Amino acid sequence: MKWSCLFTIEQDLDLDERAGFEVGGVRIGGKEPIIIAGPCTVESEEQTMSVARAVKAAGVRILRGGAFKPRTSPYSFQGLGEEGLRILKTARDETGLLVQTEVMDTSQIDLVCKYADILQVGTRNMMNYSLLKALGKVGFPVMLKRGFMATVEELLLAAEYITKGGNEQLFVCERGIRSFDDSTRFTLDLTAVPLIKKMSSLPIIIDPSHATGRADLIIPMSLAGLAAGADGVMVEVHPYPKKAMCDGLQSLSLDMFEEFMGKVRSMISFLASQKREE
């Protein structure tokens, strides 16, 4: 069988030839890891603009933010929907940031494509194969999150649903898996990073915010993910984490985000210098 994004055993990929792909001037899966940052949920224009300006000022190029939110309980806040998309568009227009947001269902694809630069498939939809098939036909970059109970192989096969359809602007995201230990919200499976690089041509980033569920663990786990070879880090930032409508405990405040950027930048520079020496 010929895979579209997975390697056969015979392939001998020259890792230096991985080029990734470009979205609005940002290369994903290239030499330099990317940072994606923003609020878990778009709550208001004020909140979103405040975060957008801060992450822009820090040098980030991609803003994340949820308008459609898959929530465990039907009684939890479900996101602002199209109103949230409009707010993201406003942030995009003002700051020049690329916008990444979630699409939950085939029926939402057209709408989300009007506002977003990158479509996100959430962990709970990684095995929503109808959605994946439809995204294979869309001319938009997609970030596919690993299901929190999906094996690495299942993630790669889910990715194949999209690339097989013709959409090769795809990257995946390790965001923690479920285990018996509830010390942290999920168990960040960093070994998936080098493993996926050995098994496929896909760029892979990590999401330590959802994985750990704790703001105070995000910096060490981001540095660890980059050291393991990740192509980027996605983090949640909120101007007032304690007032967040969703996932406040895991959101970086603007101050913590500044510290995060400093340390992450040093690690990225160090890793680049190591590669040059090789």
Place this chain on the structure above:
Amino acid sequence: MKWSCLFTIEQDLDLDERAGFEVGGVRIGGKEPIIIAGPCTVESEEQTMSVARAVKAAGVRILRGGAFKPRTSPYSFQGLGEEGLRILKTARDETGLLVQTEVMDTSQIDLVCKYADILQVGTRNMMNYSLLKALGKVGFPVMLKRGFMATVEELLLAAEYITKGGNEQLFVCERGIRSFDDSTRFTLDLTAVPLIKKMSSLPIIIDPSHATGRADLIIPMSLAGLAAGADGVMVEVHPYPKKAMCDGLQSLSLDMFEEFMGKVRSMISFLASQKREE
């Protein structure tokens, strides 16, 4: 908060008052457990009719069969689609069996409703909240399978998405969860049966075929499930399991199905006699 299908701690449900609901003359969640049987996948009219006649002759009232199949790999057989639905309709018309089949996406609901009596949400879509919301607005009975990565609480909250929308013709299905042990395909969590009965008004059945992945474990686990209080058992039956296009190892042959029905009927009679004595 007032739940639609979950109990509050204050509620003191008289278990004898659980009535369940009726679909085409079959009561689900009533005094007598139900049997749902049929092939994993509709492969051909011949295969489906052969199973339909056999399960009908054995006294079964509901036929299961997949036309849209969520498969881990995009290169696996994805089901016959509408052609499969038409075959199920033929079996329904000839045998009088009710037909239960999977709907994978909001865009398929109207189509599937033309052919089926009961809509099934598969394990990989238990957290597809767009689909659940849409099913809350449909005047059709729904069977919601527990996600293999979902806690009992998450299953019940997913059920709330449907009942909150106004659709109270809902029952759930325990079909095995993932664990570290791969001795069987999944780990059948029978404790979920009495637990869900304590926490909600929902009927719950079990699916030992997908849970164990082995035909030779289906009879003992079905008897165990009924003894734990399940409202029914769903099993896969295939005229030639070794030739099945999907999940052959876990399908009962027609002979094994006969043995299954005999033992299950005895257990049901015994449990009914116990209840009368109470």
Place this chain on the structure above:
Amino acid sequence: MKWSCLFTIEQDLDLDERAGFEVGGVRIGGKEPIIIAGPCTVESEEQTMSVARAVKAAGVRILRGGAFKPRTSPYSFQGLGEEGLRILKTARDETGLLVQTEVMDTSQIDLVCKYADILQVGTRNMMNYSLLKALGKVGFPVMLKRGFMATVEELLLAAEYITKGGNEQLFVCERGIRSFDDSTRFTLDLTAVPLIKKMSSLPIIIDPSHATGRADLIIPMSLAGLAAGADGVMVEVHPYPKKAMCDGLQSLSLDMFEEFMGKVRSMISFLASQKREE
């Protein structure tokens, strides 16, 4: 390789020839399932005698009770030690019940053998291979609990450590495994029951008290375990569960124990009648 208690694929065991073994007049693994009951921990002579008399009166033949307790925290009650063993001996002498109690370490074996009829290896010691090897050389029956993190295969290989040493008076106990779902204390893996019967000659019982952690789930799960083919059930009983020093939530009160025995006896009779008909 020739296993001592595991079956090779070639073996064609006539299940009716399983005979089990006898301990002090009680056959374990024979035609009739056994009930083992008693307090989690021996707390005092009064508490132990109260339970011993009640379970004896109900027809139970084996009393369980812990004197050496493996506790997660060093600050939790660690058991009465030899004093607890003496209390168990008193109960044995007065009631004629056989006594089963845990041995945690090779250095305790001689001491425990002075007081007990059956030695128990706890879930946390299933992979304590030094202990297992030593128990292979002891002329005492052993009950080996499945580690809550052990696969069925690992349990059977641990059993081999004992039977290979020459001690064939061995039975195993499914007591719940760890999973991502904390709805119950552990996930009772009842499928292990028919699976172990297919893979080995070992009798297997279940422990729904530790598996579920909830007294109100013990009756349905005991009935389910017997229906799955278990050779027995072990339950915790306490005169005043709310005052128990350990695991009170999962202990049956004396009243609940009476209800338990009535339902369990009916199920055992039903299953025996089914076997006779075959």
Place this chain on the structure above:
Amino acid sequence: MKWSCLFTIEQDLDLDERAGFEVGGVRIGGKEPIIIAGPCTVESEEQTMSVARAVKAAGVRILRGGAFKPRTSPYSFQGLGEEGLRILKTARDETGLLVQTEVMDTSQIDLVCKYADILQVGTRNMMNYSLLKALGKVGFPVMLKRGFMATVEELLLAAEYITKGGNEQLFVCERGIRSFDDSTRFTLDLTAVPLIKKMSSLPIIIDPSHATGRADLIIPMSLAGLAAGADGVMVEVHPYPKKAMCDGLQSLSLDMFEEFMGKVRSMISFLASQKREE
């Protein structure tokens, strides 16, 4: 309650004051991470000396090697026992390396203490509380491996068994936990590293060899572990991995070990430079 090695919420530990402890001139838990290397199992004097000389030449100070091996099957090689300890002693005498080896049972403690500098408790014995209590009374440093099914809290409580007894020369090791995904042998839980540093005063190292089970993943995961803040890395090295009696797939060859040391040293220098800047 006053813990011996765990922090209370009130404690406000100045992380710079962590000093660790010294064993034979090597500081564990100090400013510089340590490397522990050696064969999984002592197979012969030739094999052990070959690895010992290579790791010594590379600057390593602690040699690991198993003489008593806890194996899942009683038919697998169980280690050379005391003969293996003697070989380790020979390597110690010739190279000046400190020797770390496993003790499986209370009855082996005296013997192992005659030959080793650091006693290791294996993952399968993390809840062998009799062994932990005995090690609390021994004047030897101990490395306690996390059970592959133990929560972080359970690991720390197990550590308390040792420190409470008076032995404060203790460090712990994250070596991978069990999950549903068998892409790698275990799931390396690197988040445990910063978490344990927040919760206790214990040094923590990682063992990527056992966690991943694959030699080609050891370098990226070692770098990731150090970036997450680990106090050291333990790896398996074998002169001829394909001929290893145990765990050959995860052993670094001597060539790979050289590459490993180069990259690990660069990361350690980088991290030290970062700390100085703070």
